[in-house]
Amino acid sequence: MKILTVNAGSSSLKFNCIELPERKELINGYFEKIGLNGSFYTIKINGSKTKREVDLKDHSVAIQYLIEELFSNNIIKSLDEIDGVGHRIVHGGDKYSQSVLIDDEVIKTVEELSSLAPLHNPANILGIKAFKEALPNTPMVGVFDTAFHQTLEKTEFLYPVPYEWYEKYGIRKYGFHGTSHKYITKRMQEILGKEKVNLISCHIGSGGSICCIKHGKSIDTTMGFSPNSGIMMGTRSGDIDYSIIPYLMKKTGKSLEEVDNILNKQSGLLGISGIASDHRDLEEEIKIGNEQCILADKMYMKTIVKYIAEYYVKLNGNVDALVFTAGLGENAREFRSLIVDKLHALEIHLDEKINMNTAGFLKNGIAEGIISNKYSNIPVYVIPTNEELMIALDTYEIIS
Numbered sequence: 001m002k003i004l005t006v007n008a009g010s011s012s013l014k015f016n017c018i019e020l021p022e023r024k025e026l027i028n029g030y031f032e033k034i035g036l037n038g039s040f041y042t043i044k045i046n047g048s049k050t051k052r053e054v055d056l057k058d059h060s061v062a063i064q065y066l067i068e069e070l071f072s073n074n075i076i077k078s079l080d081e082i083d084g085v086g087h088r089i090v091h092g093g094d095k096y097s098q099s100v101l102i103d104d105e106v107i108k109t110v111e112e113l114s115s116l117a118p119l120h121n122p123a124n125i126l127g128i129k130a131f132k133e134a135l136p137n138t139p140m141v142g143v144f145d146t147a148f149h150q151t152l153e154k155t156e157f158l159y160p161v162p163y164e165w166y167e168k169y170g171i172r173k174y175g176f177h178g179t180s181h182k183y184i185t186k187r188m189q190e191i192l193g194k195e196k197v198n199l200i201s202c203h204i205g206s207g208g209s210i211c212c213i214k215h216g217k218s219i220d221t222t223m224g225f226s227p228n229s230g231i232m233m234g235t236r237s238g239d240i241d242y243s244i245i246p247y248l249m250k251k252t253g254k255s256l257e258e259v260d261n262i263l264n265k266q267s268g269l270l271g272i273s274g275i276a277s278d279h280r281d282l283e284e285e286i287k288i289g290n291e292q293c294i295l296a297d298k299m300y301m302k303t304i305v306k307y308i309a310e311y312y313v314k315l316n317g318n319v320d321a322l323v324f325t326a327g328l329g330e331n332a333r334e335f336r337s338l339i340v341d342k343l344h345a346l347e348i349h350l351d352e353k354i355n356m357n358t359a360g361f362l363k364n365g366i367a368e369g370i371i372s373n374k375y376s377n378i379p380v381y382v383i384p385t386n387e388e389l390m391i392a393l394d395t396y397e398i399i400s
Helices: 059-072 104-115 121-134 147-151 163-169 178-192 244-252 256-265 268-273 279-287 291-314 326-331 333-341 352-356 387-399
Strands: 002-008 013-019 024-032 040-045 048-053 082-089 140-144 199-204 208-214 217-221 321-325 380-382
Touching: 002 121, 002 387, 013 059, 013 387, 024 059, 024 387, 040 059, 059 121, 082 121, 082 387, 104 121, 121 140, 140 387, 147 178, 147 217, 178 199, 178 208, 178 217, 178 321, 178 387, 199 291, 199 326, 208 291, 217 291, 244 256, 268 279, 268 291, 279 291, 291 333, 321 326, 326 333, 333 352
Parallel strands: 002 082, 082 140, 199 321, 321 380
Antiparallel strands: 002 013, 013 024, 024 040, 040 048, 199 208, 208 217
16 A cells, blocks of 8 residues: 655645555655745655755645656556555544544544644644545545543643633643654564553654653653643743743733743743754754853753653653654764763663664664663663654554
């Protein structure tokens, strides 16, 4: 089966075409600035990347170019060869605990949930409608970023606020990065040869979340009602005292929207360092002794270590693996080492030689594997996440 995976933004569209059950990626692409000046797209096939500048007035036009690329690169000879389309949908609220076949009722429900993800759900719907128009006979599956965390108990997903806020307005912890944490769980089940895995999954990228997984199910996660809670991130603050918001508004005259924008887009590593949200840029500054960047790095590690320790306790120390994934988790070798150094109280130790040789970008390195030594109380793994494959697998399972 050839499965398309789609991640539609308001002005962008990412796609992959994956052949299953072989799990072979045939082509991927990224359409940018849809509906804006200077629109273009890039296609990657067999390691070769091509950029084309075209007028993308809307998502339907982007999809036509996508289909043309599938034909011209001999991925398909007929539209009938596209067996399914899996759509990443950011927010499923508490309505969806698993991926579902998309019908009119699902589209309506996702639209109704747009108040919980106003920047994302409407864009996801745009992509779904455009693909349904282009491929009316192809089954479509919705894969929700929040679904994996619907196994949380009420004690974990409720906030200590008036209970009617939950009943009337849906205010609760939803959690995000669920597709990534689900993939890590599935991969570790394969590696360890057991279904009921207990994991601490650390998705550390420009956005970041940590997930506590018991018997293969999410029982807690750091992101909450929104993706801005939990650990410090590239531009997001993570957890703060809510009283800061009205205090700052009074002191500066800034609106709620302005403060919210600062906490989402100008905080985290960027806010503390004053230089960059990308940890690679901070690393260069740290080498020359930039104190603000050193401070940002220490604060970042502190929040990650805090949640790893909390989830270790939550699992009663019965942890099959601590897993690092996503861009920073997979590639920042020194960063991983410094985090694990702070976990010595839990008797977690790395094999430094293996750790320094484990990163996807290294010419002779390895991308996946165990990086802890034989004395470590808990095995530590680096597992590259693959949300596109997880979307494709869910789509394949449902349409089969």
